[in-house]
Amino acid sequence: MNEKIKLSVAMGCIVIISGFLLFSIFSPGFNQWDKKISNFFINQGWRQLSATNTVTTIVWEYRGYDTLGEESILFTEAIGVFALGFGLFSAEKIQGKNAALPPSKESEVKS
């Protein structure tokens, strides 16, 4: 029963999200904006910075603060995996070794 509920929720999420994406793609306003900025990147980007890789110029110059946030995401990700792997926030580290055991088993062993 529980597995069926989980599976149906996941399938519903997939259907809703893909429906939104397909609706936005096939709506008539998609890809019809004024292409000033992309033409500027293609025509003037390598002249301004003398770098032929346009992706790098966009990522590191025109959208530099965005990439700074991406690097901070890398920091956070590494710290999160570090904390999970070495158990920095586990109950053992915080309250001592016996705190990690469930209390009912301890009382059974003592009695």
Place this chain on the structure above:
Amino acid sequence: MNVIIRTATKVMFPIIILFGIYVIVHGHTTPGGTFSGGSVMAGAFVIYTLAYGIEKTEKELKQTVIDVLKSIAGFVLIMLILFEFFLRAALVPTERIFSLWSGSSLMFFNVVGGIMVFTGLLMIWYTVAKTDVE
């Protein structure tokens, strides 16, 4: 691991590292850049760990070295961005297109970002390799 895998790793390891450095340093002229180059360099150490084990890998490159390198790279990245923001100056001359020494400070951004990606992936890999799964 096998003798075959160990020998192949011993041969391929410096070549993979060199290719990663090439992809990072030439990020402003050829396809590639920070993320692809850093991932290639981290993949070399992953192969080394799979062949020789985490203890021998940590003799080559310690975890504290990785942490300190990542912190220094983040600091240098923020300093470079502040430099660009306040002085509006190009660190590298922008006359010669297609040469390595071109692109206004894009190469330094690429190098620093590549170090960030490399150390971040290696921190995750060392944590996974050191953790005992019971």
